Amino acid sequence: MKISEKLARETLLEMQRRMLRIRLFDERASKMVKRGYIPGTVHTSIGQEAQVVGACMALKSGDHMTGNHRSHGHPIGMGSPLGPLMAELVGKATGVCKGKGGSLHLADYAVGSLGESGITGSSIPIAVGAGLSAQVLGEDRVALTFFGDGTANQGVLYESMNLASAYKLPVIFLCENNFYALSTPSHTVTGGRIVDRAAGFGMPGVRVDDGQDVMAVYDAVAEAVDRARRGEGPSLVEVMTYRFREHSEGLRINVDYRNSEEKQFWTARDPIVLFREALIAAGIATAAEMDAIEAEIAQEVEDCASFALESPDPEPSVAFEHLFTDAYDLEDVL
Amino acid sequence: MKISEKLARETLLEMQRRMLRIRLFDERASKMVKRGYIPGTVHTSIGQEAQVVGACMALKSGDHMTGNHRSHGHPIGMGSPLGPLMAELVGKATGVCKGKGGSLHLADYAVGSLGESGITGSSIPIAVGAGLSAQVLGEDRVALTFFGDGTANQGVLYESMNLASAYKLPVIFLCENNFYALSTPSHTVTGGRIVDRAAGFGMPGVRVDDGQDVMAVYDAVAEAVDRARRGEGPSLVEVMTYRFREHSEGLRINVDYRNSEEKQFWTARDPIVLFREALIAAGIATAAEMDAIEAEIAQEVEDCASFALESPDPEPSVAFEHLFTDAYDLEDVL
């Protein structure tokens, strides 16, 4: 891995911090689902941290992001504090969405996270809208949307890509290609290569073949972001990566749809290990410094879990708020 | 124009007949709308006859076709008799859909026409379904779907192309690119070229630059049909053509969205005139023979109009038929 010379040491370390946050947060969340502290299920980004963080770090404050069901990494990548995220997963009053969203529907407007989406593909045009408002209002910001290889077969993506392209909107379409949609291997349900779909919609398509290399992801996305800021329109970036866990926690699929050689190949390419080694090799940080960072993040995650578990449940009446912005008659609801 | 040597004389003449049928039928329908004999409006294929007929003639009996709002040419191209089509436009009991469809919703299952669609894009996956049934049942047939350049920006097209490609279904996606969607120039709302969208979905894309040349359209579609019959999957064929009239009859748009040079350029390339001249030049038919064909079709169209006008209205109770295949309680309806 080649460490970019353009990036400050602190930025590089922050990348590793965010990857660690995602990893440890998701490991923790996974345990909490199994023990029943988190209701429902969660979809972890374990193994995909480089793809998430490389993309988010290429954005700057004021930019927007929308995501999908594999939902914790994206706001963490944008810099969202962990406590309210974990509290949201547990369904507490202190959750980032007041306990009303849950794992699938995290959003943290303070860091530009406009919302994850349980419905695959549904949040893609929302990012295009953020691009449109930037253009109409003349504001210097871009929007990025994350979606999976499976979701790349939903029509709304192509409507969105086309609209963004025709209007030259500052939007980055980021495909997280982990080779599977649930139990379905991408190649069995996908005609052609996703990256090749960009050209027909008048935008550049770039594929990051090693999505475990956070530098490679960063570079590709940063270029797309620059292009967007220059007013030259949207780009599609496809990142090849792998989820180390099952589609969602607790899901057991009786079919052996991912063989063990494949799993071994990818888990050997752990993005966090690779980046740690690269940083040390490049003399950016010592092993001891990296250890300290890991301990720091481990503590952060401990703290976020305690915060979540100790927080109060939402008041029942919170269920009747936020339907509309103005006061409404509860008669209409009850 | 080069006359294909592979085609029998009778086939060539039938092409011209079908183009003439479309032209004269649509001219007649246009008049009947203006005089109030046809309720609502109609969308003519005048100017686009080569594109329609070249495609339909590349199919054979047993194949299926779905179409869109520019709806008369497609069934006529498939060989549907004119009387019941015109009666349908007028809303008569003898209409091909018993007067229940109207211009926008023609269908003639007898010739493989599974239905035109007032909702743009909506009938595209229907053709994919016809391809799927052929594949599952092992029947030797293909399905072709017509849609416009404007409709090429609807997501359902890409979902359909992808599905057909992943399953290798015998489907031909035929884009009638007449440069406009209603008053909107294609290039202002379209990123990239439509034909280039095929590759990203794993299928060949072919563009017929001179869509006024019925031979060129036929050749391109026939190749796609052969490929489909060989089990090699779908193709996208984009045909560049032009509508000579307004988007729909009677519609007046105050903006000059198509300038007169452009109109002149295209009307000078009348597909029916071009083919007539080419046939005569190639010695396939004499001018007199072509005149006779024109007179024959003119008579057919006269007859279809009389048939339509003289036919009875549907019985009022027909409005309560065909909701379900089995008997239902009229109480549930009224």
Add this chain to the structure above:
Amino acid sequence: MSVMTYIGAIGAAQQEAMSADPRVIIIGEDVEANVYGTTGGGKQRAEQGDFVQQFGKNRIRNTPISEEAIVGTAIGAAMTGLRPIVDLSYSSFLYMAMDQFVNQAAKNRYMFGGQSSIPVVFRSAMFYGLNTGAHHSDRPYPMFMNVPGLKIMAPASAYDAKGLLRSAIDSDDPVLTFEAVPLWGAKEEVPDEEYRIPFGVARTRREGCDVTVVGVSGSLPLALQAAEDMAARGVSCEVIDPRTLVPLDTGTIVRSVLKTGRLVIAEPAHRTCGAAAEIAAVVADKAQHALVAPIKRVCALNMQVPFSPALEAQIYPTRERIVAAIEAVCADQLNAENRRVG
């Protein structure tokens, strides 16, 4: 006061809103060319040109045919600083964007704990009764009433259309308009100054004491005509236009039925699970004790729309069908009246 058509009122409300607030934009298919007649300049067109000339192409946006992306883009834009008016043309095209309406517009603010507000108006028009066939004639507002989080207006006159649309554009929540194309040409006096009509307030178009007749959208004028017919026969109808379907002013309707004891509801949507069903259900709960006759619905039949003019008219409510329903619930009075007259 000036006299305005229903469609003119819509254009005028849009023009006022665009002039008042630079965050308001219009986005949709063919809006530049003003094909549907609501993005022209209205009376001022001659002086001020059309909307493109007045507001520029940055704010009047032709789109590709991509309803799902258009709707989603408008939602995203509304979440980030704009106040879009989306012109979806035919109401029949809303289905294409259903996911965005239900899962984004309606749920976003709720699900994210109030972080977003979504000030966007989705305009669409119900082209029914005009022989356009099954694909273009839908009146799908009941579907959207079943989705909490969407406000819905369905005006029946120029005055209401203008005032409600201004309120809709002011609203920080998503609003769907269902315009009645059969009423586009209907004229009404409209104030010259700007005005707004609040959502959730019904308009009693005619006072009466024997039967309450609720008319939704294009069925309202028919209800008024039927009331006229019945007045001649000694039956006094109170005719109510709910104007907005979400929120729905059930209070006005219930109070009226408490007075009249009878209810007829007319609407152009299909009967099953329509707005009339909802109104009937509310009244059967809140005013059951006052009811002296069955509640009658006069809706579009549970049928798709046939093309032929020989067939289509049967599908929708008519003045005659409304009269028949009133007759059915007022059989007593009519008999009494007959005896008196006879």
Add this chain to the structure above:
Amino acid sequence: MSVMTYIGAIGAAQQEAMSADPRVIIIGEDVEANVYGTTGGGKQRAEQGDFVQQFGKNRIRNTPISEEAIVGTAIGAAMTGLRPIVDLSYSSFLYMAMDQFVNQAAKNRYMFGGQSSIPVVFRSAMFYGLNTGAHHSDRPYPMFMNVPGLKIMAPASAYDAKGLLRSAIDSDDPVLTFEAVPLWGAKEEVPDEEYRIPFGVARTRREGCDVTVVGVSGSLPLALQAAEDMAARGVSCEVIDPRTLVPLDTGTIVRSVLKTGRLVIAEPAHRTCGAAAEIAAVVADKAQHALVAPIKRVCALNMQVPFSPALEAQIYPTRERIVAAIEAVCADQLNAENRRVG
């Protein structure tokens, strides 16, 4: 007879139908891997393998995530010789394909004058009350009830699920199933031989004379429990499961209300324009003269679904809310009973 779960019954019906007719195929996301548990082999799995092994990949089709194309493709395939069962997984995903449901499945046959028939079943399951959040919890069947041309089944038990699904697959018209995931594990005795239950015939689950309680889908068991509670307090409930919503057996419901004079309707969908509204409206028309109390609806509140377990349970009907509604309409009897007992 054997005891079967609701979800097992669905799998068994699919297996029978696939064995009986080679034109039946199953198409949907992840159907090969049987993630949702309805494309396995049921009891016979050990001997016969899963559906892919039994029927082959030609008839068990994994799809891309493309609901609109999947639904449209299934419709086209049904028009040309197949009898597809489309597994759409969560009912919340139906919105993605709304245009195909409304404009193709529902209208095609009608609009083409009977040329097509469309024997296709669209299966979906309502995963509500399971803390999956607003995007996955919808119960959108009322929307589809407003669309003439779609048949709708919403079984509340294993026996009904199996028999209705066989009828659905036999039907030459498009059928939507709305399965209740909270009932997937509920068991019932089911005949060993093949059987079919006709559409449009309600099942009276308990006879009674004081009040009619209609329970739709997952609310039916709650209605039965509430009836049990009320029986102990001297109120006799007649509990009816409509089983299919289109066609809806209004006759059975109306006859029951003519007997009891009271009606409570419970359903998991949102209240406004829901199935309960339709049932209430029908009864307020056909049995108004027999009503001695207001009609009460116990529906999901007009709210989106919050995630937190501390919040979600409030949204749906419960045994307690149904009891409260019955109490409200039976206040007279309860007072009489109290006097008798006290």
